[in-house]
Amino acid sequence: MSNIHALPLLFLNLGGEMIYILEQRLHAQQIPQDKSVKVLTDIVSVMLNERFLQELFKPQEIYNKQALKKLFEDLAHASIMRLNTASMDKLYDLMTMVFKYQVFMASHPHDLILITLNHLDAIWNYVRVPSVHKQIVIVHKMIMQLYGQMSVGELLDVRKSILNFFQDLKIRVSVFMRQKLQNSDGKFVIDPSGLVPPGCDIPGEIRSYDETGEIKDVTKFDGCGDYQGTRQLGSFDIHGNRNTDLGCNIYASAPGHSDNCSVSTCHTGEVPSKPASGGCSKGAASVKAAQGELNLLMTQLLGNRTAFDCNSTKDLIHITLFGTEVNEREEDVQLSIKKEIKIDARRQSNFAELDAVSREMTVDDNCEETPGDLLELLDSLN
Structure with a gap:
């Protein structure tokens, strides 16, 4: 069973990595500043x-x-852009591997919090909108209220859960x-x-203590590393x-490069382990209920923001997210940006088709189901 408090860190850090990748490629492809800001914002x-x-932070x-x-696929389409299946697969692969590396390299349990705060710091600088900065302040408070109060052992349990995933x-x-x-x-x-x-002390000494707690013997050994003191x-x-x-x-050290974001699947001959929380196990009902609540909430957030005008002339911009290397095709990794129109989400007459779709949505009891396809919901507006 996974830790009941690991999901928020997983979501926030993967989301931060997605913003890094999109920002780097928008900049490298010289997309107009207003459209780049629109996508990220x-x-x-x-x-x-x-x-x-608030729903995500619930145990x-x-x-x-x-x-x-699927949740990130819906999130990636929350703006004026589109990713095909191959693009989304490679984007998600890169997001997960980079965050896995960060968690793997965390040398102290509190680094989990610091990694998350680094992602939020970067988002603050990318999106210079007061309303978004207010959101970041709220998220920071939520992180500290939950994870800032955890013991070292509790944070280690969260880290283990993420690495198991x-x-x-x-x-x-x-x-x-x-x-x-x-x-x-x-x-x-x-x-x-x-x-x-x-x-922690620099590795290289074994200390022996007497019954009074005084050091009585020190044995030196090779610490197998070039250590440089203690990090604050x-x-x-x-x-x-x-x-x-x-x-x-x-990716910030080499702006504009096209191959830093390339990924390729490694076939090691190993049999993949069963995905965490992926079967009909104890607690599956609560997981499905949480997924349903988050999915319906995401539907409301996306449905109330924008709709795409397909009757107007489409102004498409194609962006290659990753370099075209072996086993990669240019058409597999493209992002398209369209013109948009805003409509009043509070007027049901403007969303008759969306309302009909929403009324048909239910939370299925089948534990193998994933959150509903919000892309189909957005496509129904076209």
């Missing part, structure tokens, strides 16, 4: 919606992989492989060198020094 506004996060098991991916994912990421942080089989390379976690714990403030690069944008 709309996605972040839905992702950090207070009502949505619940982690979704199965298909359900969580990622356990069978071994996807090669070119930016990791070029930096020799990942092997050709998809496994990460762990270098023990560097700063020691807060509150980063700040949990809304704007503070996190003292870790984990959770920062790994």
Whole structure:
């Protein structure tokens, strides 16, 4: 069973990685600034919606992989853009592998919080809209109220739950492989060198104590690493020094490159383990209920924001999210942006077809079902 408090960290950090990728590609493809800002602002506004996060922060098991991916697919289409199936698959693969690496490399339980705050700091700088900044302040408060009060052991349990969710994912990421942080089989390379976690001593000594608590003997050994002192714990403030690069944008060092975002599936011959919370197990009913509530809430948020005008001349912009490498086709990874019109969501006469679809929506008792397809709902407006 997964930790009942792991889902919010999983969602927020994967969402942050999605924003990094989209921002980098929008900039690299020289998309007009107003459209780039529109895409990021709309996605972040839905992702950090207070009502949505209140449901997300309720104690619940982690979704199965298909359900969580579907949630991000709907989120990615919350603005004036479209991703086909192949694009979404590769986008999600990259999001998950980068966050898996960050959690894997966390040397202290509190790093889980700092990684999340690094993502929020970046979103604050990308989306300079007062309403979004207000949302970030609220999310920061929710994070600190839940995770800031946890013990080291409780945070370790959350970390274990997230890593269990990622356990069978071994996807090669070119930016990791070029930096020799990942092997050709998809496994990460762990270098023990560097700063020691807060509150820990530099490895290399075994101390023996007498009955009074005094050191009576010290044995030296090879610590198998080049350690550089102790790292200070980063700040949990809304704007503070996190003292870790984990959770920062790994693409920022080389803007405009086209292959840092490339991914390729690693076939290792291993049999994938069963997805967490993916079967008809104990607690499945509560998971399905939470999924249904979040899905209906997401439907309201998306349905009340925008609709696309298909009667007007389409102004499509195609963006290649990832480089065209071996086993990748350009048409597989494109994002399209359309002109939009705003309509009053409070007037039911403007949403007759949407209302009809909403009335037909139910929460299925079949535990294998994932949240409903919100793309079909959006497409019905066309």
